[in-house]
Amino acid sequence: MATGAPPAPSGDIVADRLRAAQDLYDRGDPLDAVIAAVHAEGLTRAERRRLHYEALNGPLGLRLETAARRDATRLRQAIDLLRDYLDGVDASVKRRLPVARRLACHLIEHRDPRELAEGDELAGLVAATAEPSKRVRRGLAWYADLPVSAPRSLFRLRRSDLVPLTEVADVSWHEGRLRVTGHAYLVGLSVRGRRFNRATVVLRGPRWVPPIAARTRRVYRPEATHGAAEPGCNYDWAGFAAEIRPWSLRWRAAIRAVVHAAQRTLRGRPPVPDTTTWRADIVIWSRGARATGALRGPVIGRTERPAGLRVGPRWWVRPAWTSDRTFQVVLQPTRAELTGVTHDGDQVRLTGFLPGTNADKGRARLGGHRMAAEFTPAEGGTRFTVGLSVAALVKEQDARRLWVEPKGDPAAPVMMDDDTETRVGVGRREITVLRDRRDRVVVAAHRVWPVITSAGWGDDGVLTLSGTYHDTEPGQRDLVLRQRAGSIYRVPLTRSGERFTVRLSPDAMPRYAGTVALASGTWSLSVAGGKGTTAPLRVDHRLLDTLDEGVHIIGGREYRLVATRFDAPVLIAAERRPDDEKGASGLWSLRRVHYPGERRRELREATVYISFDGRSYSDNARAVYEERLRRGDDREHIWVVKDGSFVPPDSAALGLGPGITPTIVREGSREHYTALARSRHIITNTLLPQWFHAREDQICVQTWHGSPVKRVGGDQRHMAREPRPPAWYRQAAEVANWDLLVTQSPWASEVLRRAFGYGGETLESGLPRNDVLSSPDRAELAAAVRRGLGIPAGRRVVLYAPTWRDHDRRNSSVRLDLAEARRVLGRDHVLLVRGHMMQAPPVAAGLLVPGPTSLVRPGPMTREYPFAIDVTAYPDMADLLLIADVLITDYSSSMFDFAATRRPMIFFGYDLERYRNSRGLYFDLRTQAPGPLLTDGADVIEAVRLIDALSGDYTGRYDDFVRTYAPRDDGKATPRLVDHVFTGAIDARR
Numbered sequence: 001m002a003t004g005a006p007p008a009p010s011g012d013i014v015a016d017r018l019r020a021a022q023d024l025y026d027r028g029d030p031l032d033a034v035i036a037a038v039h040a041e042g043l044t045r046a047e048r049r050r051l052h053y054e055a056l057n058g059p060l061g062l063r064l065e066t067a068a069r070r071d072a073t074r075l076r077q078a079i080d081l082l083r084d085y086l087d088g089v090d091a092s093v094k095r096r097l098p099v100a101r102r103l104a105c106h107l108i109e110h111r112d113p114r115e116l117a118e119g120d121e122l123a124g125l126v127a128a129t130a131e132p133s134k135r136v137r138r139g140l141a142w143y144a145d146l147p148v149s150a151p152r153s154l155f156r157l158r159r160s161d162l163v164p165l166t167e168v169a170d171v172s173w174h175e176g177r178l179r180v181t182g183h184a185y186l187v188g189l190s191v192r193g194r195r196f197n198r199a200t201v202v203l204r205g206p207r208w209v210p211p212i213a214a215r216t217r218r219v220y221r222p223e224a225t226h227g228a229a230e231p232g233c234n235y236d237w238a239g240f241a242a243e244i245r246p247w248s249l250r251w252r253a254a255i256r257a258v259v260h261a262a263q264r265t266l267r268g269r270p271p272v273p274d275t276t277t278w279r280a281d282i283v284i285w286s287r288g289a290r291a292t293g294a295l296r297g298p299v300i301g302r303t304e305r306p307a308g309l310r311v312g313p314r315w316w317v318r319p320a321w322t323s324d325r326t327f328q329v330v331l332q333p334t335r336a337e338l339t340g341v342t343h344d345g346d347q348v349r350l351t352g353f354l355p356g357t358n359a360d361k362g363r364a365r366l367g368g369h370r371m372a373a374e375f376t377p378a379e380g381g382t383r384f385t386v387g388l389s390v391a392a393l394v395k396e397q398d399a400r401r402l403w404v405e406p407k408g409d410p411a412a413p414v415m416m417d418d419d420t421e422t423r424v425g426v427g428r429r430e431i432t433v434l435r436d437r438r439d440r441v442v443v444a445a446h447r448v449w450p451v452i453t454s455a456g457w458g459d460d461g462v463l464t465l466s467g468t469y470h471d472t473e474p475g476q477r478d479l480v481l482r483q484r485a486g487s488i489y490r491v492p493l494t495r496s497g498e499r500f501t502v503r504l505s506p507d508a509m510p511r512y513a514g515t516v517a518l519a520s521g522t523w524s525l526s527v528a529g530g531k532g533t534t535a536p537l538r539v540d541h542r543l544l545d546t547l548d549e550g551v552h553i554i555g556g557r558e559y560r561l562v563a564t565r566f567d568a569p570v571l572i573a574a575e576r577r578p579d580d581e582k583g584a585s586g587l588w589s590l591r592r593v594h595y596p597g598e599r600r601r602e603l604r605e606a607t608v609y610i611s612f613d614g615r616s617y618s619d620n621a622r623a624v625y626e627e628r629l630r631r632g633d634d635r636e637h638i639w640v641v642k643d644g645s646f647v648p649p650d651s652a653a654l655g656l657g658p659g660i661t662p663t664i665v666r667e668g669s670r671e672h673y674t675a676l677a678r679s680r681h682i683i684t685n686t687l688l689p690q691w692f693h694a695r696e697d698q699i700c701v702q703t704w705h706g707s708p709v710k711r712v713g714g715d716q717r718h719m720a721r722e723p724r725p726p727a728w729y730r731q732a733a734e735v736a737n738w739d740l741l742v743t744q745s746p747w748a749s750e751v752l753r754r755a756f757g758y759g760g761e762t763l764e765s766g767l768p769r770n771d772v773l774s775s776p777d778r779a780e781l782a783a784a785v786r787r788g789l790g791i792p793a794g795r796r797v798v799l800y801a802p803t804w805r806d807h808d809r810r811n812s813s814v815r816l817d818l819a820e821a822r823r824v825l826g827r828d829h830v831l832l833v834r835g836h837m838m839q840a841p842p843v844a845a846g847l848l849v850p851g852p853t854s855l856v857r858p859g860p861m862t863r864e865y866p867f868a869i870d871v872t873a874y875p876d877m878a879d880l881l882l883i884a885d886v887l888i889t890d891y892s893s894s895m896f897d898f899a900a901t902r903r904p905m906i907f908f909g910y911d912l913e914r915y916r917n918s919r920g921l922y923f924d925l926r927t928q929a930p931g932p933l934l935t936d937g938a939d940v941i942e943a944v945r946l947i948d949a950l951s952g953d954y955t956g957r958y959d960d961f962v963r964t965y966a967p968r969d970d971g972k973a974t975p976r977l978v979d980h981v982f983t984g985a986i987d988a989r990r
Contacts, residue, residue: 013043014051018058025059031067031081034059040088052089053096057160060085061101068122071721076117083108098160099144100129106150120723121148127726135188142189142289162186162291164284167227168298168327171306171319178244178309178319178329180214182299183224184282185238186291192234194218198285201242201295203278203329209252212278216242222579231588240282244329246311249278253331272409273315273333273356280327296326300522300572301549301562305437314355318438330438335412336384336404338441341422341433348388348424348431350402350441352414355381359406366443367400375406382406388443390424393431399444401436414441418542425470435541437566450500450527452569453540455547455561461554463561463571466501467540469493469527477529479504479537481571483521486812486841487873488849493527500527506573507555507644512874513788517557517644518573525569539567557644575643581670590673591691598677603697606636606663607681610688612705612837614642614667617649618876620703620742621683623768627974628982629656638675642667646875681981687734694737701981702738703768706893707748707965710803711920713755731756742767742977744896745965751922763980766966766973769878773900774971778882785879789869795830798944799884801877802908803892804838807918814844815910816888821941822846822867829944834880835872836892842870886947888940891915895930899962900969904951905931908940930958 021037038055040048060082067078086094086109094105103125107116116122124147134145135157142162143155168182184199191197203212221239228235253276261271280295298304298321308318314334322328340351354375364373364386374385384404403411416435424431431445450469457463469477478490479502489511491504508515525537539547549562553576560572580586607628609621617639625637629651639648639662651660665671676682676692685705694700713719719728741762743749749762772781783793791797800816814833821831835842848866871880877894881887887898887905890912895905907929915921925933931954934940943950 014047014054017051018054021055021059025063031060031063031078034063035081035085038085045090049090049093052093056089056093056097056101056105061104064104064122065126068126072117075122076113079108079113079117083113096158096160099155099157100125100146102154103146103148103150106154107148123723124148137288140288157289159291162289164282164291164293166282166293166295166297167224168295168303169223171298171303171327173307173309174243176246176309178246178317179241180244180280180295180319180327181219181239181241182295182297183221183235183238184240184284184295185224185228185235186284186286186289188230188233189286189289190234191218191224191236191238191286193237196285196287197237199240200283201240201244202281202283202292203244203249204281205252205276205278206256209256209276209278212244212248212252214242214244216240225585226579226582229584231584233585246309246317246331249276249317249329249331250311252276269408273335275330275332277331278329280329294326296324298325298327300564300570301560302547304564305544305566307545308439316439320438332438334415336414338402338414338416338420338433341420341424343390343424343431346390348390348393348433350386350388350414350433350443352384352386352404353378353381354384354404354406354412357382357406357409359409362404362406362409365403365405365411367398369400370405373404388431390426390431393443393445394426394429396445399442402441402443415439416441421541423470428471428473430470447533447535449535449538451538451540453543455539455543455569457548457552457561460505461507461552462503462505463559464501464503466499468498469495469500470498471535475529477527480526480528480534481509481518481523482526483519483523485521486843487519489518489523490528490849505554506559506571507557516646517555518559518571519645520574520643521572523571523573525571537569539563539569541567555644575666577669581668590670594670595673595677595691598674599693599695601678603680603695604636604678606638606675606679607683608638608640608675608679609648610640610682610684610686613686614640615645615837616875617646618769618878619685619705620768621685622876623771623974624683624703624978625662626654626656627768627978629654629660631978632657632660633982634660636679637662638679639664640667640672640675641665687731688737690730690733692737693733694739699739699981700737701740701742701977703742703977704752706767707744707896708751708755709891709893709895709921709923710915711755711922713752714757715751715755715920717920740981744770744969745967747964748896763977764968765976765980766968766970767897768974768977769876770897770900770966770969771971771974772878772882773897774969776971781879782883785883789832789871789874789883790866791830791869791883794828796828796885797830797832797883798825798886798888799832799834799880800888800908801834801880801892801894802836802839802890804836805911805915807914809838810840812840812843814842814847815908816844816937816940818844818846818868820938821944824941824945829867831868832871832880832884833868834874834877835870837872841872844868886944888944891919891921891925896965897969899930899958899966902958902962904947904954905929906940906943906947907931907933908935908937909933910935910937928957928961930954930961 017038021034024034024037038051040051043051064078064082067075086105094102104122107121128146135142136145142157144157164184165187166182166184168180170181172179180201185191197218199218200216201214218237219239219241220237222236224235224238256276257274260274264271281292282295283292304321306319308316311317316332318330318332320328320330336352336354338350338352342349358377359375359382360377362373362375363370376383402414404414405411416439421435422433428448429445430448433441433443436442448471450467452465452467454466477493477495479493481489489509491502494501507517509518526534527537528534544563547563549560551558551560556576558574558576561569562572563569580589609625611619611621641664648662650662652658665675680698682700685703713731718725735756735758738758738760741752741758743752743762743764744767746764749764772778833842833847847868847870849870874880881898885903887894888908889895890908898905907925909925932943932950934943
């Protein structure tokens, strides 16, 4: 069997060198190392041209773009290195490059390196090409409109620029013909009608086999415009529908078969039916431009697994997709078919039939491993038997296709149908003999996998999945929904023997003490349980043809259950948007047409609340909203909600009496633009959208999300470089909108005013979000939060809340040893781990994610009781600070907030020097932190154990800390702000 050794070099020396250069680029090695990997010694002229073209179009071009976005010193180094490299590149290679790379090479070769590095021409070129280039037509040719001074000929769009962008929406059979539908267009060239707009799907076979021009017509498909990346472009008529007749394939393949049969006859071998493969290209003529490209890009779901059509005895036409998602059509004979699978002790025996073949010797091949096989002549062909060792299969990790090789004939893939599919249980593992999307036999060994045999949506929006799970271990199992970003939900399975059933409501997934809708995106499905292991869920192949993969609208959101990669189920969630809001074109219309029009209309006496861009009902906006409802303020209250992440409560739900209900607007919707254009007050804690421009009679209150520990705004190093980065200009435009900056202390006022260049009014009221920490009802509120998290009474709560790392945002490790923490601290402690929204979600053995049943990652601390709980997704940090008895943090603003409780803090600065050097801090933790500053996780755990004794050592420093950084967090910050803004007067807009 396969050994798992790394693959040998491909034999293509150009591909090997490009792969080496790409690996160095991915690792972040210096540019000179990447260039050294792209050496042209020992290559022919054609190979050198290919190498240079791919390198400049790949890692070398990407590294130049990265340098252009950074400082002038790095850009100068890149220019000098690439200037020397380009001296050895053929001029024809540079001409064939895409227009942006072509212009960059010209600037490097012909401009003064110092002026080019210190200027902004390369940076402007990179910024312009990050979006699809503008295209302008001069005469019969198309040119790019880019902010660079160069000869006009360099701007002309060539083959490398005019690449069709395609998507295939459906591949199906209609009246014996293969119909392929989708859209295809050239980026930047609008397609508003059928006139001067043609497309042809061309199938190209091997060598001299004549190509097939499929009958193709343009169709109306506005989805192309909605999904496009270019504002202002219209691709409504970029749709196409092509039909392919099997007869066109068969007669061409027949000519090829005659030639191959003659060749085999001359060698003294009998003819063998042969497979013929055609790749699909699409040729576009649009507004004077012509381009050819591969037809690729199936939409997820049924299009990924198109059905084949039997066109004769043992002959099939099968549409297929390659690994790079390119469309192919295959005319394939069935030379070998599987007829049975049996399990006999330590062997799995596969039996099959070779129709029309007379052989008594040969071998079989499973993946790359050859093995013995028995061949027995029979009526109409030959029977074969292959014995596979169970022990050898169980050791393998990958699925492998089965081939048979009769002596004297080429290898034949073994085909099968659904009825022959078999699963053989071997303890906690299973051996599966299944078909793939082209009906070929695939043999694999893995953990027992649950298989969905039925799936259906109810009228109430509940999705019910049923199936089989041959897992003999007892205990609870959960359906796990996991998003690539790290979010996880769990729903308990109901098991009865080998059957299971699970019901879930995508718009009401359990989260802490409430429910939320699934966030937009793709959610993978698996089953967890049985000693902490997870098994992927699969769809029974007999269900694939009837699986409901349509869109279901629940609570104003769209959900689809789809089988991708042939049989892997995923649940896709998305916001339901009207057509005029979709894509870059809809966005352009909202910003350029709708929003300016709304700004000219009369203001409404309404307030817009925005917390973390609409991600949560939390922070200062929540405190201001609830205070106004407490006062009976029945003016319009508008909450911006991003991706259905929360539902703000009304006055009745808050126990403040009926009558006041907030308005909810979806972030990015037409109503969102209207609300920001016409509302009198805006309360936010982050930067507002770039398209927002405050009116003279609007009042924009910036509460920010805490006093800064790390440098923010213009105090960050990259903001001081010349030329100014785009973020600097965006910040200046943002700050011009502010009428009032709310701060926690005079110290914070000074820092924020300087960092943001703000010269307007400042209110040092304290932060409204911290009032709950000093509330007279805080004990009752804390008890409710503890119940929602499932924390028993009497447990000491330790909250670990680190901030995010600019330099390491993908790192999800928890720096504390949870097993050691549980051993040292014992049963009377609970550790809450709060990851930052800008950091990858925390991952650690034993970290529990709250839900109806606890999904615990494998670890020794999960045997008795939950100790470490992941509260990263908990909506409001103030609630967690409210219940925390001890705070462990690093450089997070939570230290200033927690100071209102006067409870102990521990500072875990394991990377203090690196963080200070990379991001920068506003004060010295070593001399000012109101608690021990530690660099080792074990010391942090020990400090928690001894916290009562250690706290006394920091009493004086704690008092100074509160006086300096949180002097007004007395539980009355919200009334002060509401009085000032909504019942007092604010200076006229500057």
